[in-house]
Amino acid sequence: MTKTIQTEDAWRGEADCKTCSIRDSVLFSKLDECLFERLHHPIEQISASPGTTLYRSGQTGGHLYTLRHGLVKLVQYLPDGNQRIVRIARDTDLIGLESLLGQPYQHDAICLQTCEFCSLPVDVVRRMAGECPDLQNELLNRWQKALSEADAWLTELSTGSARQRVARLLLRLSKQNEEHLCYLFSREDMGSMLGVTTETASRTIAEFKRQKLLMDSGKGCYSCNLEGLQRLAED
Amino acid sequence: MTKTIQTEDAWRGEADCKTCSIRDSVLFSKLDECLFERLHHPIEQISASPGTTLYRSGQTGGHLYTLRHGLVKLVQYLPDGNQRIVRIARDTDLIGLESLLGQPYQHDAICLQTCEFCSLPVDVVRRMAGECPDLQNELLNRWQKALSEADAWLTELSTGSARQRVARLLLRLSKQNEEHLCYLFSREDMGSMLGVTTETASRTIAEFKRQKLLMDSGKGCYSCNLEGLQRLAED
């Protein structure tokens, strides 16, 4: 059974945005000191375990969420029940933007790892954005970032052979950190990201391991042969 | 050879936004009368023939464009030269939003039909948005619309068999107008939209015609058997 937030596996607390450790990269980085004073403590912190559903497609929630730590998949469904992962949110990403416009959420948001969020009430963000042009601008930037991610998924991860798609996915993942290590998703999730079956994802990953394009670094992480993968990705 | 705007096939004129015939649906619909007064005549109108490139990926242009009439494809390219159409813009759509953030264009924008645009200088839009919260909000709405289009393309048009994808594309197209007529793209463009080859697109369309799922309505338009296509799309 899928878990939903508001159950006992979600821990809640209160945030202190002014001294937030990742404040430079989150939405409110643009906020003036004076506005911070007025933001008494409407920001809640949430901690959630893997598999937790943060929100569901179609719900009209009153919050957006800053992902402080962890990985979240945004999922859409086809009439036949097939699922497609349209984006992966990581540290400092902002999800549920559509709620700012009064629209229902467009995806299911499901934690892939243990995650920590800040839960931002829509009316608070809206009010502050009205008073702070920098925040407005930051919102536009977030939206654009999501959009170019979406476009990249279409061109890179949904085009070409299965081998190419997996290679491009691994390259994207390993470029996200300094050590070029990548956390491997479940084969089923990989399939939903790439538009292939879980078996094909599994076979391809196994093949890459045999060819030493992927090498185990322990604790579920793998280091990639970037040149080899690049060659595969391009042709 | 691909044509680029600024050549003789692009006609330019001056727009009168205040009396614009489609003003209710375009970006400036939210603009106060008083602001209109200040908008002397920085808005240019452009007319372009099919095949014209409005802007190219990587360029840092100073304009966004309201599409008043016509169809425009937004294209991205893979390293191997393969192209992928990530979105189709239609009447009243706003393209080149990324230029508002100072970013280079993310796509090639190429006219599929004879098109008419309004060319909006970035600094004008930025300035007016600063003074008009409704316009700010309208911009967010445009961004979100583009984003949910992108997501829909991923789930509907890049998932499942070729037959399903073509059926879903036709359904999307015919739902865009009252008469459920749809303009058929070139087979090559269809292929780039759906992530299949032009031959597969051609074969599938031909098959649909034979099965009377698509019926010629003259002048390049076809009427669809919606129930039949729906059945195909779902399973």
Next chain:
DNA sequence: CGAGGCGTTGAATGGCCTCAACGATGGTGG
């Protein structure tokens, strides 16, 4: 310990791609 989830692998099928040929169309220039 058994159940269930997950990754892996095998075998067979079928769908899509590749390469190729051909007709129709439309634009160009002789």
Next chain:
DNA sequence: CCACCATCGTTGAGGCCATTCAACGCCTCG
């Protein structure tokens, strides 16, 4: 005006690759 060429849609044949269905080992968890 018509031959010519380029482009586009269509169709065929063959082969590859991803899917499908199935089985099995491993692990975690109850």
